[in-house]
Amino acid sequence: MGERVIAVVGPTAAGKSGLAVELALALGGEVINADSMQVYRGMDIGTAKLTLAERRGVPHHLLDLWDVRQPANVADYQRLARWAIDDITARGRVPILAGGSGLYVRGALEDLAFPGTDPAVRARLEAELERDGAAALHTRLAGLDPAAAQAVLPSNGRRIVRALEVIELTGRPFTATLPEYAASGPAVQLWLRLPREELDRRIGTRVDQMWAAGFEDEVRRLERHGLREGRTASRALGYQQLLRYLAGESTSDQAREETARGTRRLARRQESWFRRDPRITWLDVSGEPDPGHLLDRALAALGPAGARARAPQAGR
RNA sequence: GGCGGAGUGGCCGAGUGGUUUAGGCAAGGGCCUGCAAAGCCCUGUACACGGGUUCGAUUCCCGUCUCCGCCU
Numbered sequence: 389m390g391e392r393v394i395a396v397v398g399p400t401a402a403g404k405s406g407l408a409v410e411l412a413l414a415l416g417g418e419v420i421n422a423d424s425m426q427v428y429r430g431m432d433i434g435t436a437k438l439t440l441a442e443r444r445g446v447p448h449h450l451l452d453l454w455d456v457r458q459p460a461n462v463a464d465y466q467r468l469a470r471w472a473i474d475d476i477t478a479r480g481r482v483p484i485l486a487g488g489s490g491l492y493v494r495g496a497l498e499d500l501a502f503p504g505t506d507p508a509v510r511a512r513l514e515a516e517l518e519r520d521g522a523a524a525l526h527t528r529l530a531g532l533d534p535a536a537a538q539a540v541l542p543s544n545g546r547r548i549v550r551a552l553e554v555i556e557l558t559g560r561p562f563t564a565t566l567p568e569y570a571a572s573g574p575a576v577q578l579w580l581r582l583p584r585e586e587l588d589r590r591i592g593t594r595v596d597q598m599w600a601a602g603f604e605d606e607v608r609r610l611e612r613h614g615l616r617e618g619r620t621a622s623r624a625l626g627y628q629q630l631l632r633y634l635a636g637e638s639t640s641d642q643a644r645e646e647t648a649r650g651t652r653r654l655a656r657r658q659e660s661w662f663r664r665d666p667r668i669t670w671l672d673v674s675g676e677p678d679p680g681h682l683l684d685r686a687l688a689a690l691g692p693a694g695a696r697a698r699a700p701q702a703g704r
Numbered sequence: 705g706g707c708g709g710a711g712u713g714g715c716c717g718a719g720u721g722g723u724u725u726a727g728g729c730a731a732g733g734g735c736c737u738g739c740a741a742a743g744c745c746c747u748g749u750a751c752a753c754g755g756g757u758u759c760g761a762u763u764c765c766c767g768u769c770u771c772c773g774c775c776u
Contacts, residue, residue, distance in 0.1 A: 400741075425741055435741085461738040491740050505738055539736095544744045547736080554738095566737060618739095625741040649730080654741050660734060 393473055394690065395422070395485040397493055397662055398580030399655035401590040403673055403682075405438045407580065408486035410683040412446040415482045415694075419443075420472045421450040422487025422496060425624045427465070428456050430610050433603045434626040436594065449476075456621040457614040462495045462502060469496035485575070490661035497575050498567070503554045513549045522548055529555075536562040569665055576690055579662055582674040588652055595626070595648040604630060604640065625650050 394411060396404045408419045421427065426435045429452040437451065449472040454460065469485070473496065476483040485496055494500060517525055522545035529548055530537035532555055540547045551562040582590075607615065607630040615622055615631065622631060629643040629650070638646075662668060669689050673682060687694030 423741085424739090459739060462740075463738050466738095489740060491737075495737080500737055502738055510738095541735085541744060544736090546739080546743045550738070562737095620739045620742080623739065623742055628741085650741075656732085657734095657740090657742095661736080661740090 392477070393483045393485055393497060393575035395493060395497065395575045395577040396580065397422075397486075397488060397490075397577055397668070399587060399658045400488055400651060401436070401587065401594050401655070402580040402582060404486045404488065404580055405436070406442075406679065407578075407673075407682065407686060408484050409438070409442070409444055409446050410679060411686060412482070412484050413444065414683060414687060415484075416480075417482035417484045418447040418449065418476045420469060420476070420483055420485045420496070421448065422469070422485045422489055422493050424460060424465070424487075424489040424492055425621070426451055426487070427453045427460060428618075428621050428624075429454065430456060430606070430613065431621065431624065431627065433598050433601050433606045434624065434630075436598070455613070456610050456618040458621075459619040460621075461505075462491050463505075465492050466495035466500070466502070488658050490658065493577075494566070497577075498570075500567070503558055503562075505553065506557055509553050509556055510549070513552050517545045517549055521545075525549065525552060528552065533561040539565060569667060577662075577665065577668045578671050578686060578689060579668045580673045581670050582672065586674055587655055591651045591655065592648055595644060595651060598626065598647075599640070599644050604633075607631065608634065625654060 394415075394417070396408045396411070398404055405419075411417060412419055423435065425431055426437050427450060428435075431437070432439075438448070450465070450468055453468070469492070473483045473485075485493065487493065495502075513525070523542050525545070525548045526537060526540070526542040529540070529551055533551065536551045536555075540551055542548075554562040603626065607627055610621075610627070611631065611634060615627065622628060626643075626647040629638070629646045630640075632638050633640050633643040671686055671689050
């Protein structure tokens with residue numbers, strides 16, 4: 389796996405994609421998406437996907453991989469992300485991972501091995517969950533694997549199902565838990581930090597812009613392509629809310645407000661996920677009007693690799 | 705001015721004469737190995753003000769203030 393990966397992480401609307409492009413241009417890099425929803429074709433406005441023009445000639449990987457009907461999952465993403473990292477590295481370029489999906493980032497950067505899955509087993513367990521409730525399945529889990537039952541709350545049906553699935557498939561306890569953070573990771577992770585009020589303001593603006601840019605039409609179009617049946621894609625922020633609106637269950641304004649609210653909550657969850665990682669390098673982006681200056685500070689934060697690019701002759 | 709109704713935690717909104725004072729939303733905190741923009745958990749003693757009745761009042765009574773209707 390790549391030894392010199394740069395990861396640009398942070399809450400939604402903090403400016404990760406833009407900085408990733410700047411870094412790529414400065415360092416001779418290519419961007420790898422680490423956003424769980426930008427992997428879908430046609431989900432552009434609502435995921436704030438960079439346009440071709442905005443990518444400024446920098447190759448982007450792992451965007452537009454899948455049809456909206458296809459479910460996504462970390463294991464597939466991990467495989468693809470590692471290929472991309474290795475490939476970019478092999479060509480002597482710098483892989484720059486950019487995105488805010490915490491588990492995807494860890495999957496790409498660390499040696500997490502995900503036990504397999506089986507659609508039939510999964511479907512059966514989910515039916516049981518529906519019928520008997522999470523508590524009943526949790527009781528069963530406690531019998532099979534007390535440690536796992538302890539780690540998963542009785543109300544968290546989703547994780548209980550996964551634990552039971554893994555046990556059934558492997559015949560062994562579901563011991564999989566996220567590893568401790570290694571002292572230093574295989575990557576430099578830059579966390580784009582800004583104050584809550586500013587972040588919330590940006591989120592509000594961004595959501596308004598999405599609506600103005602024709603987000604509704606995008607969702608209408610995707611609905612015709614089966615978005616509603618897409619297990620993963622139909623749950624994406626904004627899409628989920630607009631599907632409800634299109635079904636006549638809310639107004640467009642309500643959908644917009646709920647999207648903004650949901651996005652703010654997402655940002656909090658992203659913070660609480662990444663905040664725990666002691667290896668992260670913080671980069672304050674609050675009130676930074678000058679992208680060039682931000683890039684400079686980002687390069688400085690990267691240490692030696694960044695310093696080379698900052699030398700005048702490296703140019704940008 | 706008269707009559708009627710209402711004043712509950714940031715907002716909405718139930719409710720009760722007395723162990724635990726609903727619920728929803730927002731907010732804050734946290735968890736996380738195959739849907740992760742998902743899923744899940746934790747956190748809020750508020751009853752407009754002043755009197756009175758009562759062993760005890762957010763709940764009953766009186767007054768004050770404010771708001772909303774209708775009337776003049």
